Amino acid sequence: MSMDITFLGTGSAYPSPTRGASALVLRREGECWLFDCGEGTQTQFMKSHLKAGRITKIFITHLHGDHFFGLPGLLCTLSLQSSPDPNRRPVDIYGPLGLRHFILPTQDQCPAEEFKEFSYLDRDEVSPQGAQGRILHLDPVEHSYLLVEDEQLVLKAFRLFHRIPSFGFVVEEKPRTGKLDVQKLKDLGVQPGPLYGKLKNGTAVVLENGVTISPSDVLEDPIPGRKICILGDCSGVVGDAAVKLCCEADVLIHEATLDDTQEEKAREHGHSTPKMASDFAKLCKVKKLVLTHFSQRYKPAAQRGEGDTDITELRRQAESVLDGQEVTLAEDFMTIDIPMKKKKQRC
Amino acid sequence: MSMDITFLGTGSAYPSPTRGASALVLRREGECWLFDCGEGTQTQFMKSHLKAGRITKIFITHLHGDHFFGLPGLLCTLSLQSSPDPNRRPVDIYGPLGLRHFILPTQDQCPAEEFKEFSYLDRDEVSPQGAQGRILHLDPVEHSYLLVEDEQLVLKAFRLFHRIPSFGFVVEEKPRTGKLDVQKLKDLGVQPGPLYGKLKNGTAVVLENGVTISPSDVLEDPIPGRKICILGDCSGVVGDAAVKLCCEADVLIHEATLDDTQEEKAREHGHSTPKMASDFAKLCKVKKLVLTHFSQRYKPAAQRGEGDTDITELRRQAESVLDGQEVTLAEDFMTIDIPMKKKKQRC
Numbered sequence: 001m002s003m004d005i006t007f008l009g010t011g012s013a014y015p016s017p018t019r020g021a022s023a024l025v026l027r028r029e030g031e032c033w034l035f036d037c038g039e040g041t042q043t044q045f046m047k048s049h050l051k052a053g054r055i056t057k058i059f060i061t062h063l064h065g066d067h068f069f070g071l072p073g074l075l076c077t078l079s080l081q082s083s084p085d086p087n088r089r090p091v092d093i094y095g096p097l098g099l100r101h102f103i104l105p106t107q108d109q110c111p112a113e114e115f116k117e118f119s120y121l122d123r124d125e126v127s128p129q130g131a132q133g134r135i136l137h138l139d140p141v142e143h144s145y146l147l148v149e150d151e152q153l154v155l156k157a158f159r160l161f162h163r164i165p166s167f168g169f170v171v172e173e174k175p176r177t178g179k180l181d182v183q184k185l186k187d188l189g190v191q192p193g194p195l196y197g198k199l200k201n202g203t204a205v206v207l208e209n210g211v212t213i214s215p216s217d218v219l220e221d222p223i224p225g226r227k228i229c230i231l232g233d234c235s236g237v238v239g240d241a242a243v244k245l246c247c248e249a250d251v252l253i254h255e256a257t258l259d260d261t262q263e264e265k266a267r268e269h270g271h272s273t274p275k276m277a278s279d280f281a282k283l284c285k286v287k288k289l290v291l292t293h294f295s296q297r298y299k300p301a302a303q304r305g306e307g308d309t310d311i312t313e314l315r316r317q318a319e320s321v322l323d324g325q326e327v328t329l330a331e332d333f334m335t336i337d338i339p340m341k342k343k344k345q346r347c
Numbered sequence: 348m349s350m351d352i353t354f355l356g357t358g359s360a361y362p363s364p365t366r367g368a369s370a371l372v373l374r375r376e377g378e379c380w381l382f383d384c385g386e387g388t389q390t391q392f393m394k395s396h397l398k399a400g401r402i403t404k405i406f407i408t409h410l411h412g413d414h415f416f417g418l419p420g421l422l423c424t425l426s427l428q429s430s431p432d433p434n435r436r437p438v439d440i441y442g443p444l445g446l447r448h449f450i451l452p453t454q455d456q457c458p459a460e461e462f463k464e465f466s467y468l469d470r471d472e473v474s475p476q477g478a479q480g481r482i483l484h485l486d487p488v489e490h491s492y493l494l495v496e497d498e499q500l501v502l503k504a505f506r507l508f509h510r511i512p513s514f515g516f517v518v519e520e521k522p523r524t525g526k527l528d529v530q531k532l533k534d535l536g537v538q539p540g541p542l543y544g545k546l547k548n549g550t551a552v553v554l555e556n557g558v559t560i561s562p563s564d565v566l567e568d569p570i571p572g573r574k575i576c577i578l579g580d581c582s583g584v585v586g587d588a589a590v591k592l593c594c595e596a597d598v599l600i601h602e603a604t605l606d607d608t609q610e611e612k613a614r615e616h617g618h619s620t621p622k623m624a625s626d627f628a629k630l631c632k633v634k635k636l637v638l639t640h641f642s643q644r645y646k647p648a649a650q651r652g653e654g655d656t657d658i659t660e661l662r663r664q665a666e667s668v669l670d671g672q673e674v675t676l677a678e679d680f681m682t683i684d685i686p687m688k689k690k691k692q693r694c
Contacts, residue, residue, distance in 0.1 A: 014424040015390050021420075039420040040387045043362050063456055069420040073368075073386040076412045077361040098456035109410055109445035111511060164458060 003028045003226060003338045005251065008044040010292045010330040012233075012257045012271075013066055015040045018299050020332050021066040024253065024292075025050055026171065026228060034058045034074075035169065035230050041070035042077050048333050053081055057148070059157075060095030061232025062166035063102075068095065072103055090132070094147050094157070096165050100133065143241035153225065158242045160234035162270040167232050170245045173225020177202070181218050188213060226250045226338050229286070233257070233293065235267045235276065243283055250338055252286040253330070255293035259309075260317045274314045278321035291318060292330035300331045350375045350573060350685045352598065355391035357639045357677040359580075359604045359618075360413055362387045365646050367679050368413040371600065371639070372397055373518060373575060381405045382516065382577050388417035389424050395680050400428055404495070406504075407442030408579025409513035410449075415442065419450055437479070441494050441504070443512050447480065490588035491517075500572065505589045507581035509617040514579050517592045520572020524549070528565050535560060573597045573685050576633070580604070580640065582614045582623065590630055597685055599633040600677070602640035606656075607664045621661045625668035638665060639677035647678045 004027050011019025021038020032054040034041070045052040052074065060068045075091070082088040093099070100121060107115050120127060124135050136145050138159075145167075148155035153173045160166040180200055182192075190196070190213065195205045204214045227249040234255065237243070246252060254277035258266040263273045274291060281289040291314060298311040311329060318327040328336070351374050358366025368385020379401040381388070392399040399421065407415045422438070429435040440446070447468060454462050467474060471482050483492050485506075492514075495502035500520045507513040527547055529539075537543070537560065542552045551561045576593040577600045584590065593599060601624035605613040610620045621638060628636040638661060645658040658676060665674040675683070 013427060014420060015387070017390060017394055039417065040362070040390055043364060043387055047364055065420055065423045069416075069423075070386065073361065073412055073416040076416075080360060098453060101453045101456060106445065106448045109448060 001029060001340065003228075003340075004335050005228070005253070005290075005338065006048060006050055006335045007292060007330045007332060008041055008048060008050075009036075009038045010294060010332055010334075011066075011296050012255075012293045013296060015066070016296050018303050018332075019294065019296060020044045021070065022061075022293060023070065024230065024330075025055075026230075027054075030054060031056045033171075036061055036067040036232070037070040037074055038066045039069040039073075042074045044332065045074075049335075052078060055091055056089065058091060058093045058095075059147070059155075059169055059230075060093070060099055061160075061168070061230075062162060062164055063096050063098050064164065064233065067232070068099065068102065071099075075103060094136075096167065097135070143239050144245060156245060158245055159238035160232055160242070161236040161238060162233045166234055166270075168234070168237065168242060168246075169230045170227065170249070171230075172227045175222035175224050178220035178222050181220055184218050188218070190218075224341055226341065228338065229253065229284075231255065233271060235270045235272055237280065243280075246280075246284040246286065249284060249286045250341075251288045251290060251336065252281050252284065253290045253292060254280065256291040256314055256318065257293055257295050259314050274318035274327075275321050278318045278327070282322060288328065288336075289318065289322065289325070290328040290330055290336065291315070294329075301329075348376060348687065350575075350687075351682050352575065352600070352637075352685065353395060353397055353682045354639060354677045354679060355388055355395060355397075356383075356385045357641060357679055357681075358413075358643050359602070359640045360643060362413070363643045365650050365679075366641065366643060367391045368417065369408075369640060370417065371577065371677075372402075373577075374401075377401060378403045380518075383408055383414040383579070384417040384421055385413045386416040386420075389421045391679065392421075396682075399425060402438055403436065405438060405440045405442075406494070406502075406516055406577075407440070407446055408507075408515070408577075409509060409511055410443050410445050411511065411580065414579070415446065415449065418446075422450060441483075443514065444482070490586050491592060503592060505592055506585035507579055507589070508583040508585060509580045513581055513617075515581070515584065515589060515593075516577045517574065517596070518577075519574045522569035522571050525567035525569050528567055531565050535565070537565075571688055573688065575685060576600065576631075578602065580618060582617045582619055584627065590627075593627075593631040593633065596631060596633040597688075598635045598637060598683065599628050599631065600637045600639060601627060603638040603661055603665065604640055604642050606661050621665035621674075622668050625665045625674070629669060635675065635683075636665065636669065636672070637675040637677055637683065638662070641676075648676075 006025045008023035009020030015021040015038055020040050022036040023038050023041040024035050026033045032050060034055050042052060104118055121133050138145055145157040147157055155171045157167045157169050160168050180196055198205050199215045199218055202215050204212055206212050229246040229249040229252045231254050255272050256274045256277050257271035258273055260273045260275045266273050277291055297309050299308045301311055315327050315329050353372045355370040356367030362368040362385055367387050369383040370385050370388040371382050373380045379397060381402050389399060451465055468480050485492055492504040494504055502518045504514045504516050507515050527543060545552050546562045546565055549562050551559055553559050574596040575598045576596040580602055602619050603621045603624050604618035605620055607620045607622045613620050624638055644656050646655045648659055662674050662676050
């Protein structure tokens, strides 16, 4: 099952012609999950190979404008596009408290017949019949928020240090059943056929000779799923939960707004430098670190003009912490494939 | 005094890479007045020859997203840019009721120390000491709203027909004093000197021979100022006030979302076609009609690809109503100069 990440905006503070405001898409089985939605994200979609109509979920890391000011426009456009199809699944939106007040019209902003009442949410009440939306609460044991869980994956949020509440997200596929050990099955006298399917699906079988075979007898170790961590703006994580959640992630997407020489200024504004991002990546033993959310002064290497700061210095700073492990600097429209795993790993 | 208009977004419904969402700038003496601010306007500024930092006033025609979703981002960026200069004049924003709820953070959207209370506006009360903002009311005689008046010009708003309240704006320079008739002055025995200045400034003078000369005796007719009309989305104007206000405008900027063959659909959505725009232009005897706010299907002529609708058909439709008078189709980054007038005109 293919999975990839495309950056639609990699600049901080505001969108520019060289770096859009924060937005990235995790694509899986044709579905797009959008993480952050800075101003201009819908136009970035049009310039990319992705289709905004494929968005099924949107996650907002925090309520700074460069991360969510594109949301009202994107939602209106999706609504225009899908208006001939009333059966289209609604888009789920996850974000910090306060986001709803930004995207839902007030009574003086729309005709009376279009106004919808969501004030029950302000009182943290259960939604009335047919109404949607709810407040998610922190799991007091794991110190995370469970946002999505289905048969194939889990998505949790965790808290970051920033000037306002900011969140990181970890998307983790559930392990897949290991392969059947065909040699072992043959040794046990089980011939290829329907029993193989039963065992693969986790059901024990009884052979004609009365011997019971458990799936664990003949299945190889489960194959772990992929893990992707996407962090909002931060100068660090809150508590130990984040390190555990991000442990051995296949991809960690971390902000690096300023370079290492400006660490003091970065921390003062609740931001990170390449070294700070790499320190966290190292702690979590992540396999691939991707830096993004660069100050607009750092033009993409290919678009660098005379007098522009050399962004490749940020990569050098990050890699020096990771003992030479390669670090990627995100650019608008860059796509990163995340291949499936083939064997077990432990954290 | 130079005056020009630059289009930053000429598309309807949503911004696209070929046509930004609605935004145009009226520039006068280096000051920029922004009319509408669709998503992406701040990025369009960066791509243009204009500087967003020169914006002193913003006018929003109506509360459809493609006309104001760029406002929160633009304001944040202006605030970031001007933060080293606390003496910078605040930007005045004029728009329909409901706009304030979109651009001012609620209590759950920002830290307590950043929250500002503007609820007195909801009660249409006078602002407390130091607070700003007020509700403007319709002039019951002229059926317009007086938004700005200074020594040099007046800006009024008037009502349009659309699906929600929508406004047009007329910017009119006050007439300049006419030239001194030097021959007449000489005939009256007034020699060049300080008396000329007094007469030009509107003060009567008494000569040594006891004769009083009034300015009107020696001044030519006042030179009328320029008049620019910028209309929001509409399928027509409300009442007769608009025609009077827009009479003999130097430039009328009118929407033409769809072509004449789709007039029914246009009216159903509260929009205009080239013929509808030209009919109004003809009624008002405007000197130059500029069409904008085109459906995104109409690519700018130079960017038209195979299968794209030919937008020049819209110009032909508009010009056929105006007996061949030239009509301009707006494109992003197009600038239109509005030269000063030299003689009196009457409406």
